[in-house]
Amino acid sequence: MEIHVVKDPKRWNEIVDRSPYSVLHHKYEMCSSRKNALPLIFQREKSYLLFPLQIRKLFSFKIASSPIYYYASLLPDDAKAIRFIPETLELVVRFLRGFGFDLLTTSVPAFLSGAYTRTLNLWFKTKGAQSEHIYAHMINVKGKTFEDVWKNDFHKHARNRVRKAEEKGVHVGRVKNIHEWINDIVRCNISSLKRQGRMATSHYCDKKTFLEYLCRHKRTLGDYFQVYGAFYENRLIAYMSAIEFNKLVMITSAMSHSGYFPMCPNNALLAYVIKHACETPFNWVYYSFDRVSRYQDKASLLPSLRKFKFEHGFREIPIPIYHLALSKAGKIAQKLLSASTYAFVGSASLPQGLREVLERLYHRYSKSERAKAFLFS
Numbered sequence: 001m002e003i004h005v006v007k008d009p010k011r012w013n014e015i016v017d018r019s020p021y022s023v024l025h026h027k028y029e030m031c032s033s034r035k036n037a038l039p040l041i042f043q044r045e046k047s048y049l050l051f052p053l054q055i056r057k058l059f060s061f062k063i064a065s066s067p068i069y070y071y072a073s074l075l076p077d078d079a080k081a082i083r084f085i086p087e088t089l090e091l092v093v094r095f096l097r098g099f100g101f102d103l104l105t106t107s108v109p110a111f112l113s114g115a116y117t118r119t120l121n122l123w124f125k126t127k128g129a130q131s132e133h134i135y136a137h138m139i140n141v142k143g144k145t146f147e148d149v150w151k152n153d154f155h156k157h158a159r160n161r162v163r164k165a166e167e168k169g170v171h172v173g174r175v176k177n178i179h180e181w182i183n184d185i186v187r188c189n190i191s192s193l194k195r196q197g198r199m200a201t202s203h204y205c206d207k208k209t210f211l212e213y214l215c216r217h218k219r220t221l222g223d224y225f226q227v228y229g230a231f232y233e234n235r236l237i238a239y240m241s242a243i244e245f246n247k248l249v250m251i252t253s254a255m256s257h258s259g260y261f262p263m264c265p266n267n268a269l270l271a272y273v274i275k276h277a278c279e280t281p282f283n284w285v286y287y288s289f290d291r292v293s294r295y296q297d298k299a300s301l302l303p304s305l306r307k308f309k310f311e312h313g314f315r316e317i318p319i320p321i322y323h324l325a326l327s328k329a330g331k332i333a334q335k336l337l338s339a340s341t342y343a344f345v346g347s348a349s350l351p352q353g354l355r356e357v358l359e360r361l362y363h364r365y366s367k368s369e370r371a372k373a374f375l376f377s
Contacts, residue, residue: 003088003095006039006050015041015048015077021112024224024245025072026052033220038064040095042088047081049074049088061102061333068107068321069134069289070250074120085119093326102330105337107321111138111284121320129324130334134289135316137309139274142247142283146275153313158267165268168232172265172272175227175239178218182211184236185255192255196302204255214241228273230256230265238265240273247283249273254287270312287314 006012009028016026025031031052032039038053051074056063066073074089076082096104108120124131141149150159175181189204204210217225224245230238238256242249251273256266270287277285287309292298294316300306323338325331 003040003042003051003091006041012039012041012050015050016075019075019077020079020246021109021116022075022246023071023109023248024221024243024250025067025070026050026075027245029220031067031072040092042084042091044081044084044087047084048077049081049084050077051075051088051092058103058333058336061329061336062100063103063105063333064096064101065105066107068105071107071109071319073106073109076116079113079115082113082115082119085116086123089123093324097326102325102327103333103337104324104326105321107134107319110317110319111136111140124320124322124324127324129322130338131320131322132338133293133318133320134291135293136286136289136319137306137314138284138286138317139313139315140284141274141278141281143281144278146278149274149278149313150271154271155311158271158311161264161267162271165230165264168263170230170232170237170263170265170268172228172230172268175229175236178211178214178227181229181236181239182207182214184257185214185239186210188236188239188255188257191258195258195261196305217241228269230269232260232263232265235260237263238269240269242273244280244282249277249282249285251285251287266308267312270309274312285314289319290316293318 006028009032012028012032016022016028019026028039031037031054034054036055038055040051040053042049042051051066052072053064053066056065074085076085093104108117108124110117139149139153154162178185186205186207189210193204203213214227221243225241225243227239227241229236237260238254240254241252243252244250254266254269256269274285288305290300290302290306292300294300294306294310323334325334
């Protein structure tokens with residue numbers, strides 16, 4: 001069998017739906033929503049493997065990349081298909097080289113099956129791929145009641161803040177009508193970004209743009225996409241958006257208004273989402289990632305957020321990202337990606353003033369590209 005490009009969404013999604021390893025970004029409507037999509041399929045006997053790739057350009061380098069930060073890597077349809085991973089990757093590499101690609105980039109979701117992750121890791125290591133790690137912040141709730149998580153995983157300070165929110169009159173629930181609350185949602189965005197020392201971009205701070213972003217996700221994903229809000233006196237004072245699919249709750253954004261920060265709405269929200277995951281039941285709750293480990297002697301870009309998550313039972317799971325050169329030019333692209341990651345991680349140790357200057361330059365020169373990515377991601 002050879003590698004083929006899939007143009008039949010129904011056929012693709014049938015495989016995604018039956019795979020125990022899939023995440024929502026494996027869905028055809030997610031991984032093929034852009035013109036540069038490259039959804040590949042391999043079949044051997046009765047087994048199927050899917051590889052959702054995106055075509056990217058880095059200067060003159062041509063890169064094939066899976067949605068690495070959403071963990072939509074190579075997807076076997078069942079455990080039996082794992083044995084065909086090496087053969088599939090060999091054919092993918094041959095296919096990409098035939099179309100002039102310089103680099104293949106993907107991740108290995110370490111929270112999935114041990115056999116799956118071991119097979120992927122071994123193949124990339126034997127091929128001499130360059131690797132880096134991100135550290136996913138996740139809590140395992142498989143087989144646990146919320147009472148178990150509350151007693152054994154939540155820090156006592158986190159429990160006290162959740163109680164404080166309840167005492168202050170904060171209540172949490174699903175945001176059923178996004179239009180009704182969009183003004184408060186955007187106020188939370190602006191306030192959160194200022195509090196975190198991050199540049200307030202028009203993506204999050206423009207009402208029309210952000211409303212379209214939320215509504216488009218709801219139209220595309222339906223009940224897989226949810227927005228949860230913390231409310232006080234008929235005001236939305238904090239919210240979290242989440243993607244819920246195949247035993248994984250993925251928190252995609254979390255914002256709150258600084259004026260209500262002492263009422264601990266963030267703690268109440270996160271406790272609500274974790275309780276929902278326990279009762280549904282899901283296996284994992286994911287809440288973004290860090291570029292550095294808490295055990296490394298390096299500064300985090302968002303240390304207070306990391307502390308907040310760990311107080312609510314989250315742990316870091318190293319996720320390897322592999323860059324496999326497919327040509328001589330690809331080896332140069334490897335080094336450029338490695339250098340950019342090093343510079344990004346190292347910026348956490350720079351003085352605040354210098355960081356703000358670099359951030360303003362970044363937003364000035366990359367605004368148009370980031371706007372496209374925000375609207376069409």
